[in-house]
Amino acid sequence: MTQPIIVEKTAKTVKEALNAALLELQLEEKDVEVQVLEEPNKGFLGFIGVKPARIRVTVKPDPLRDAVRFLSDVFLTMDVKAEIIPVWKDQILHITFKGDDLGILIGRRGDTLDALQYLTNLAVNRLSLSRLRIVLDVENYRQRREETLIRLAKRLGDKAKRSGTRVVLEPMNPQERRIIHTALQGDSKLSTFSEGEDPFRKVIIVPKQEIRRPREDRPHGFASEHNISGPRGRTRRYQDRNGLPKSIEKDNSGYDR
Amino acid sequence: MKELVELLAKALVDQPEAVQVTQKETDKEVLLELRVAPEDMGKVIGKQGKIAKAIRTMVKAAAAKDGRRVTVEII
Numbered sequence: 001m002t003q004p005i006i007v008e009k010t011a012k013t014v015k016e017a018l019n020a021a022l023l024e025l026q027l028e029e030k031d032v033e034v035q036v037l038e039e040p041n042k043g044f045l046g047f048i049g050v051k052p053a054r055i056r057v058t059v060k061p062d063p064l065r066d067a068v069r070f071l072s073d074v075f076l077t078m079d080v081k082a083e084i085i086p087v088w089k090d091q092i093l094h095i096t097f098k099g100d101d102l103g104i105l106i107g108r109r110g111d112t113l114d115a116l117q118y119l120t121n122l123a124v125n126r127l128s129l130s131r132l133r134i135v136l137d138v139e140n141y142r143q144r145r146e147e148t149l150i151r152l153a154k155r156l157g158d159k160a161k162r163s164g165t166r167v168v169l170e171p172m173n174p175q176e177r178r179i180i181h182t183a184l185q186g187d188s189k190l191s192t193f194s195e196g197e198d199p200f201r202k203v204i205i206v207p208k209q210e211i212r213r214p215r216e217d218r219p220h221g222f223a224s225e226h227n228i229s230g231p232r233g234r235t236r237r238y239q240d241r242n243g244l245p246k247s248i249e250k251d252n253s254g255y256d257r
Numbered sequence: 258m259k260e261l262v263e264l265l266a267k268a269l270v271d272q273p274e275a276v277q278v279t280q281k282e283t284d285k286e287v288l289l290e291l292r293v294a295p296e297d298m299g300k301v302i303g304k305q306g307k308i309a310k311a312i313r314t315m316v317k318a319a320a321a322k323d324g325r326r327v328t329v330e331i332i
Binding site for chain 1: 260261264265268269307308310311312314315317318319321322
């Protein structure tokens with residue numbers, strides 16, 4: 001499954017055999033390693049003991065070449081005209097697309113770009129032993145999106161602090177959730193966590209005050225019981241019930257028994 | 258669209274020669290049926306259908322210009 005691609009060719013000369021192999025593989029000479037298995041022999045007078053050249057051509061692993069080829073094939077079938085610009089950075093292959101009207105490659109919230117990135121990673125890593133990470137981008141879409149998410153995180157963080165209640169964000173993929181968590185990590189007045197199952201998992205921003213407030217508001221035994229399970233969900237529910245003293249009394253009496 | 262499914266599937270499987278895509282169309286819908294070698298089923302479906310979903314997302318993007326509904330089924 002993970003073996004390199006090997007082709008054996010026989011022809012009159014080594015050169016001819018190599019050309020045939022390269023044609024079959026659709027590659028250039030620099031992409032392969034050639035091993036001569038049998039030197040050709042012109043024979044005596046050109047007919048006695050004639051032996052053809054036999055070579056073994058091994059395709060050198062080259063993720064960049066594979067990725068670019070895969071992507072240009074995909075664009076060809078999708079009828080998308082885009083320039084493919086690969087750059088190595090921190091052992092990660094970053095590939096940017098340039099062209100007009102590449103919205104089709106981004107999709108809703110980057111859906112299409114993420115799908116293409118996932119498939120490119122699979123296709124390129126299928127034959128290689130080491131796992132290489134490939135990140136695709138359309139003219140800084142990811143960077144712009146990251147900036148947007150950081151702004152969103154700060155704004156909603158402020159809102160959570162002002163109102164003292166948690167803010168639930170819309171569902172995001174792991175990368176986008178990470179951006180939100182990281183953006184608010186340094187804020188000592190906020191904490192963040194994620195809830196739900198992918199693809200509906202969402203980030204929740206909680207003001208740290210919210211965690212303490214119910215403890216002060218509630219009757220003693222009541223608060224300590226529920227604080228064991230942490231501030232999530234429950235806290236909010238009991239706060240809401242503050243407006244309905246009956247239900248709190250009911251809960252409380254049940255608990256005292 | 259058919260070519261795209263074929264290309265994506267062939268890039269993922271161990272037996273590209275076994276990849277087959279058939280296209281059935283009506284004026285409003287296009288149904289693409291993808292067949293691969295039984296051992297390669299996992300390679301085009303993925304954990305929790307993640308790969309199949311990515312293939313469908315790509316096909317949907319490619320079909321956006323076309324305006325018809327495209328369904329990809331793995332058989």
